[in-house]
Amino acid sequence: MTFCFAQAQQTAPAVTAQPAAHPAASLINGYQPVWWKEAVVYQIYPRSFQDSNGDGIGDLNGITQHLDYLQKLGVNVIWLSPHYDSPNADNGYDIRDYRKVMSEFGTMADFDRMLAAIKTRHMRLIVDLVVNHSSDEHHWFAESRSSKENPYRDYYFWRDGRPNPADPAHPLPPNNYPSYFSGSAWQYDATTQQFYLHLFAAKQPDLNWDNAKVREDVYSLMRFWLDKGVDGFRMDVIPLISKQPGLPDLTAEQMKDPSRIWANGPHRDEYLQQMNREVLSKYDAMTVGEALGITLPEQTQIVNSERHELNMIFNFDAVRLNRGANYSARPWNLPELKAIYDSHARVLGKADWDTVFLSNHDNSRLVSNWGDDSTPEFRTRSAKLLETMLLTLRGTPFLYQGDELGMTNYPFTRFDQFDDIEVKNLYKATVLTGQMPEAQFVAETQRFGRDNARTPMQWSGAPNAGFAPAAAKPWLAVNPNYTAINAAAELADPESIYHYTQRAIALHHAHLAFVYGGYQDLDPTHLQVYAYTRTLTEPGKPDQRFLVVLNYGQKPVEYTLPAGIKAGKLLLANIPGTTEAGATLHLTAWEARVYSY
Ligand code: NOJ
Ligand code: CA
Numbered sequence: 001m002t003f004c005f006a007q008a009q010q011t012a013p014a015v016t017a018q019p020a021a022h023p024a025a026s027l028i029n030g031y032q033p034v035w036w037k038e039a040v041v042y043q044i045y046p047r048s049f050q051d052s053n054g055d056g057i058g059d060l061n062g063i064t065q066h067l068d069y070l071q072k073l074g075v076n077v078i079w080l081s082p083h084y085d086s087p088n089a090d091n092g093y094d095i096r097d098y099r100k101v102m103s104e105f106g107t108m109a110d111f112d113r114m115l116a117a118i119k120t121r122h123m124r125l126i127v128d129l130v131v132n133h134s135s136d137e138h139h140w141f142a143e144s145r146s147s148k149e150n151p152y153r154d155y156y157f158w159r160d161g162r163p164n165p166a167d168p169a170h171p172l173p174p175n176n177y178p179s180y181f182s183g184s185a186w187q188y189d190a191t192t193q194q195f196y197l198h199l200f201a202a203k204q205p206d207l208n209w210d211n212a213k214v215r216e217d218v219y220s221l222m223r224f225w226l227d228k229g230v231d232g233f234r235m236d237v238i239p240l241i242s243k244q245p246g247l248p249d250l251t252a253e254q255m256k257d258p259s260r261i262w263a264n265g266p267h268r269d270e271y272l273q274q275m276n277r278e279v280l281s282k283y284d285a286m287t288v289g290e291a292l293g294i295t296l297p298e299q300t301q302i303v304n305s306e307r308h309e310l311n312m313i314f315n316f317d318a319v320r321l322n323r324g325a326n327y328s329a330r331p332w333n334l335p336e337l338k339a340i341y342d343s344h345a346r347v348l349g350k351a352d353w354d355t356v357f358l359s360n361h362d363n364s365r366l367v368s369n370w371g372d373d374s375t376p377e378f379r380t381r382s383a384k385l386l387e388t389m390l391l392t393l394r395g396t397p398f399l400y401q402g403d404e405l406g407m408t409n410y411p412f413t414r415f416d417q418f419d420d421i422e423v424k425n426l427y428k429a430t431v432l433t434g435q436m437p438e439a440q441f442v443a444e445t446q447r448f449g450r451d452n453a454r455t456p457m458q459w460s461g462a463p464n465a466g467f468a469p470a471a472a473k474p475w476l477a478v479n480p481n482y483t484a485i486n487a488a489a490e491l492a493d494p495e496s497i498y499h500y501t502q503r504a505i506a507l508h509h510a511h512l513a514f515v516y517g518g519y520q521d522l523d524p525t526h527l528q529v530y531a532y533t534r535t536l537t538e539p540g541k542p543d544q545r546f547l548v549v550l551n552y553g554q555k556p557v558e559y560t561l562p563a564g565i566k567a568g569k570l571l572l573a574n575i576p577g578t579t580e581a582g583a584t585l586h587l588t589a590w591e592a593r594v595y596s597y
Pocket of ligand 1: 090093094130200236237290361362
């Protein structure tokens with residue numbers, strides 16, 4: 001790794017558009033200030049946001065309709081999940097044409113209008129870059145599979161199968177890689193009688209980044225979108241781009257977590273540095289890599305600004321704390337979660353940057369997963385508590401659509417209610433093989449399945465929750481609780497989760513301590529209270545000192561702050577009418593407060 005890094009640095013031409021090295025005086029607490037560090041990001045899953053033309057599928061014009069709603073919420077960067085032409089084997093994470101808008105979502109003119117409307121509101125847009133794999137319907141793959149001699153053959157990984165003594169006519173896959181979406185990661189293709197690699201679905205063949213032409217084609221499509229004016233990329237499973245030489249079998253030990261091997265291929269950093277040199281360095285772009293398989297110590301190899309790779313990554317330590325294999329639950333406790341945030345604060349340095357998130361389109365709903373949706377009162381309070389946490393911890397916060405309303409998991413009761421390919425394939429691999437009873441599968445998937453986050457946005461109490469016209473059939477069922485949980489109701493209620501989130505975002509934007517400030521966990525072992533400070537001392541300016549106190553659970557608690565710390569002015573509280581200050585605090589169920597101290 002060190003060798004690759006040194007080599008890439010030597011051959012790199014002078015980086016021109018990288019923000020100039022700032023003199024120490026302009027650093028804030030040792031950090032170089034940049035817009036994407038100060039951003040609050042909101043993820044839109046376009047299929048489920050707003051249907052503007054009655055086909056039951058969200059679309060770009062639907063997003064444009066709601067930009068005022070987002071601007072008022074206070075978020076200033078939108079991450080758009082894939083909007084490209086796709087046969088939708090994995091809802092757009094299987095791209096057929098990187099330069100075309102998915103027809104269900106609209107046209108390029110709709111995209112341009114949406115982008116212009118985002119910019120008018122002083123917000124920015126990052127788009128999803130899905131280039132570990134393409135769709136099998138991409139013309140590169142159509143060419144590639146057509147013959148062994150085709151110039152695109154080497155755009156993907158093709159290998160002979162292994163002999164199958166039991167059935168010689170049906171060779172075995174070239175190695176033992178499992179797919180993230182169940183079964184083998186290899187698909188036999190009759191035309192050339194070889195297998196191709198797909199770490200995800202069979203319709204998502206992995207691109208061969210060791211081929212310089214693949215890299216050039218990817219850089220070119222990145223320039224296409226940056227030249228249009230997008231402000232950067234969220235990069236899908238980006239550490240997987242460098243495959244292990246020779247694709248050897250995983251050992252039994254490696255099989256326990258194949259991502260660790262797949263995410264740490266020998267050329268990962270070299271390719272990311274090349275991408276940075278050739279493309280990213282020429283633009284004022286934000287980059288965030290999805291980084292399954294990357295541990296915290298490895299994180300700095302990708303995000304350290306001196307290495308010129310990516311700005312930040314999504315590290316999965318926190319978001320997967322409560323998950324075992326597949327959709328099984330893992331018991332966890334608050335000190336474990338605090339230990340993760342604490343280790344990030346200790347291990348990542350001033351040249352690194354971090355993200356903070358607990359939900360997205362691949363996880364269940366924020367409040368159902370991490371809070372408490374057992375009663376309306378607990379749902380409201382715990383959703384507010386979680387937003388408080390996300391907006392006051394270290395790192396650029398990423399909020400997922402609908403979490404600002406406290407949208408919940410869907411009450412799935414049957415397998416046929418799920419749409420997700422991951423769920424369908426897992427069902428085949430577990431229930432249909434007799435490894436798991438159907439009832440258990442449905443219960444676990446109801447708890448952790450990705451469709452929970454993908455049900456349509458609940459805009460109002462109108463039919464279809466205002467997501468689509470009454471006569472339309474939404475592509476995925478609307479959560480029946482939309483009559484109670486919806487944006488229209490929350491906009492009318494000053495104490496709603498929406499308005500609270502708006503206040504928490506405003507607080508985040510108002511004080512750079514929440515961006516660049518130090519972080520101190522006041523009580524790492526407390527089982528129910530999460531209390532921490534964010535502080536910033538800048539020469540010639542008054543000190544910023546903030547105290548966040550969260551009662552993470554239903555049990556009321558009397559909590560005495562450590563010696564020397566007293567809660568001062570109350571800046572944000574999720575229970576209206578709170579006035580308490582001082583050294584001892586009385587917190588009721590799921591109570592969250594932010595003070596100066
Ligand atoms: C991660 C994406 O977030 C997920 O939705 C997708 O299924 C896989 N990558 C494959 O692209
Ligand atoms: Ca539509």
